[in-house]
Structure formats: structure tokens, C-alpha cells
Amino acid sequence: MANGIDKSNISDEMLLAYIDGVLAEPERTQLEQLIAASVVLRHRIEVMAGGSRAFAEAYELLLEQAPVAKLRGGLENALEAREAALRPEPSGPGWRYALAACLLVATFAGGLLTSHIVDIPGWSTVKPTQTAAKGWRQAVADYHALYTSETFAGAPDEPLKHIANLRRVSARVGLNVTFDKIVFKNLQFKGARILNFNGKPLLQLAYLRGSRPVALCIVKDAKPAQNVQNERRNNLNIAHWRGNGFGFMVIGDVPETELGTLAKQLRLRFS
Amino acid sequence: MASAEFKAVRDGLPELLQRLWRYGLVLSNDGNVAEDLVQATCVRALERCEQFQLDTRLDRWLFTILNSIWKNELRAQRVRQGQGFEDPETVLVFDGSQHVETNILATQVLTEVQALPEAQRETVFMVYVEGLTYKQAAEVLDVPVGTIMSRLATARTKLGELSREQKRRM
Numbered sequence: 504m505a506n507g508i509d510k511s512n513i514s515d516e517m518l519l520a521y522i523d524g525v526l527a528e529p530e531r532t533q534l535e536q537l538i539a540a541s542v543v544l545r546h547r548i549e550v551m552a553g554g555s556r557a558f559a560e561a562y563e564l565l566l567e568q569a570p571v572a573k574l575r576g577g578l579e580n581a582l583e584a585r586e587a588a589l590r591p592e593p594s595g596p597g598w599r600y601a602l603a604a605c606l607l608v609a610t611f612a613g614g615l616l617t618s619h620i621v622d623i624p625g626w627s628t629v630k631p632t633q634t635a636a637k638g639w640r641q642a643v644a645d646y647h648a649l650y651t652s653e654t655f656a657g658a659p660d661e662p663l664k665h666i667a668n669l670r671r672v673s674a675r676v677g678l679n680v681t682f683d684k685i686v687f688k689n690l691q692f693k694g695a696r697i698l699n700f701n702g703k704p705l706l707q708l709a710y711l712r713g714s715r716p717v718a719l720c721i722v723k724d725a726k727p728a729q730n731v732q733n734e735r736r737n738n739l740n741i742a743h744w745r746g747n748g749f750g751f752m753v754i755g756d757v758p759e760t761e762l763g764t765l766a767k768q769l770r771l772r773f774s
Numbered sequence: 775m776a777s778a779e780f781k782a783v784r785d786g787l788p789e790l791l792q793r794l795w796r797y798g799l800v801l802s803n804d805g806n807v808a809e810d811l812v813q814a815t816c817v818r819a820l821e822r823c824e825q826f827q828l829d830t831r832l833d834r835w836l837f838t839i840l841n842s843i844w845k846n847e848l849r850a851q852r853v854r855q856g857q858g859f860e861d862p863e864t865v866l867v868f869d870g871s872q873h874v875e876t877n878i879l880a881t882q883v884l885t886e887v888q889a890l891p892e893a894q895r896e897t898v899f900m901v902y903v904e905g906l907t908y909k910q911a912a913e914v915l916d917v918p919v920g921t922i923m924s925r926l927a928t929a930r931t932k933l934g935e936l937s938r939e940q941k942r943r944m
Contacts, residue, residue: 515927516920522930525908553937554930558902561883565799569792570809577813578787585820735809 508533513544515551522552576734583638639700640743640752643707643720644736646698647754652714655693669695669708676706676721678749684772687765690717710755717755717762719769724750731766733759742766746774783823786832787816793833793904794840800899801844803888811848815840834906837914841896886933894929897922 508517508530520526521534538544672695673680686692690710698705700722708719729745736754742762743752751773753766776784794815798808818839819826826835887895900911901922908926912919 515931516923519923519927519930523926550934550938551927551930552934554932554934556883556886556902556933557879558883558887558898559905561880561887562796562800562899562903564877564880565796565884566792568805569795570805571792573809574791574795574812575788577809578791578816581813581816581820582784584817735806738806738810 508537510537513537515547518544518548518551522548573733573735576732639705639720639722639750640734640741641736642700643705643718643752643754644739644741647716647718647739648737650716652711652716655709655711655716672697673706673721675704676723676749678706678721678773680706680708685719685769687768690765712755712757715756717753717757717765720752720754722750723748726750731763731770733763744770746770749773777824778828779826780820780823782828782832783819783826787819787836790833790836794836797837797840797899797904798844800888801841801892801896802849807848811840811844814843814848818843833904834910834914837900837904838916841915886936887929890929890932894925894932897925898929901926 513534517526517530517534521531526534538548669680669682669685675697680695685708687710690712693709693711695706695708698707703722706721708721710717710719724745725748726745728747731742731744734741734743739754739756740759740762741752741754742759742765743750744766745751751766751769753762753769755762791812794812795805795808798811799805802808802811815836819836822839826832887898890898896915897911900906900914901908906914908919908922912922915922
């Protein structure tokens, strides 16, 4: 036929459409006639049809693996951020950068932070107008993302040096943190200090897990108690909870299960 | 006062989170990255909710956003940081206790598809799992219809050849 299929050039795409049942007439009938007459075409169809799989069923199982609670938590965060972004911003757009500057000035007992500014990977950076909504956990995550194993290198490990300091700094958030509460077998304690979040004191206890920085951060938080929740920010795992008028979080580039265990132990010790 | 578009997006998101995560997993082969992609998609979708047309499909609109975040932002950044991509076999792990036979077969399908190049596997996923037409998949993935068909043909041929090889070995 004059305007029929060019039988010297039948594309894979046409065969695909035929196999998927979406090839329209009159091409469909024409193609079937050609297939009937051609071993080569039949072979091509056979190979492509052999590429069928129970795709939908296989991928259905993946749905069950989705971490629903975490995803909902993420949605909640997004809604809160949007809500707060639409409210008048109390501290002005330069707030985030002022906070970053304060944090960078803080020093470790016996060591100093590197003084140059490290660029946080672009896609998780939040615009200044949204920072009031970020909350303290995001601020901690942004700060923690700057850490390397060298950051803590100057800090001494002897516990005695830290104990007196610990009592003094933890009083600043209104907690009495004794050394036995924060000592762990596979975490090297590297010191405690007070940071400033939005004008309020934030207690940070720094550790090294092997070469990886892990931090426990505590702020006063009047919201009701909450069980340990997991989240991820800036490619770091976080476990956080609230109790007795305080908010707690542990953060680090360590497996989520390990962080969860640590969080549960801490929660018990601080309850 | 919240707009109708905002309400539609806000109210429709919760039940779509699992499918979004699954799509993120198909693209990145990494469950944690998939979580980040879903979160970023929620933020972007709420920011741009006024662009959503009521009475169109929310799921496809969200897939388009997630796809764009992966392609234009997160994927390039991960390559720059040298994080590369996970070996599909190590990422997809199932609790096979309940449906052993189904899971063995499913695992094989998932492994084969996830081993395809990203362009092919995202197309196979959109058309044969999410059930989009070639034209709808072209819109979500932001490529011409001809490209969709070409990717599917190549993927099916590749999978077809795998089947023949396996049969030969048995």
C-alpha cells in the first residue's frame, strides 16, 4: 500500500507499541501481516516480549518498605517551615548568617575550630527567610556538617579535665549533667560547651566515634515529652526526643540503628 | 486564607509519600537519598502550590517535581562529592519470611531493572509500574515521546536477552 508501513525499516519502537497493545490501525493489521511472513520479525518480537516482567508486582513490594513515619515527619517539617516563612520574620534575613558567625567563634577546650567558612552543599541550604522555621535541630545539623575528624583533634581526652567544665556549662541550660550520665564505651568524649541558638543557650557535648564526630545537644524545651524519633538532615543521622522540659538530639555520620540505641540509653539516663 | 491549590497539595501529599519514596529509590538506588528527595519534593511542592492545576493529577505533578530535583540538584551534587551510586543488590533487601516464592522472583525483577541505566529504568518504572502512557511519561520525565519509546524498546530488548541467557543456562 502506498502509505503503509515501510517494511524494509520496521523500528523497535513500532514493535514496542505493538507488544504494548497501543499500535493503532491500520498499522497494526499491516504489521501483523508482515510478522506472519517474516522469521526475522518474529524473532525480534520474541526477544522483546521476553523482556516482559511482573514489573508492577515486584515494585509493589517496595511500597511496603517505605519509612512512612519518617516521610510524614518530613512533610510536617515542610509544612511548619512554610507556615513560619509566611509569618513576619522576627530576627531579619541576616539571622542565619549571624548565627553561623557566632558558632564559628566558639572554641573547644584546648583546640580551635578552623577559621575558614566551608560551603554547605547547595541543595539543602535554606533561604534566609525560612531560617526562623528551621528550628534548632537544623541549625545544629548545619553546624555539624562542617565537622571533620580534625575538628576535635586538639581537644584532650582525659575525663578529669572535662568534669569541672561539664558541671559549669550544663548549669547554663539548667541541667545538672554529671559525667556518669554522658560516658560511653565506644565514644571518646571531647568536651562540652555552650552555643547560642536564637538568644538561648544550647549545650553541646562533643564525641568522637572512631574518627567521626558525634554530638549530643540539649536545649530547654517546654513542649510535651516525645519518644525517640529518627530523621536525617544534611546527610547526617539524627535521633531526637523531649522530656522533663528539655529537647535532646544526637547527631553524626553513624548508622541510624546505632544512633537510636545511643538515644535510648541517654533518654533513660536523663529521665 | 489558604488557597484551594495549597489545600489540594497539602491534603493530597500524605497518601502519596510512599509512592514518591519508591520513585526516589528507583532513581537513586538509596533509601536515605529517597527520603531526602521526598522531603525536598514536599518543600518545593508547597512553595509552588499555586502552579498546580486543580483537577489534574497531583501524583504526576509531584513525580515531575521529584524528577527535577534529582536531575538538576541532587544527582549532580552526589557525583561531585564522589558518592557514586549504590550497587543495586546491596540496597534492595527484603524480609522474605512471609512470601518466599514471590520475593525471590520480585527480587530478581528489581535487581534486573535497577541495574539498567537510569534513563531506561525510570521509564520502565513510569510506564510499566506507575502505568503512565508514553505521552504522560514523556511529560513527567521531560523528554520527547520518541525518547520514551526508544528507551522502553532498548530496555525490553535487554531484559529479553537476559531471559534467553538464563533459559540457556538452565
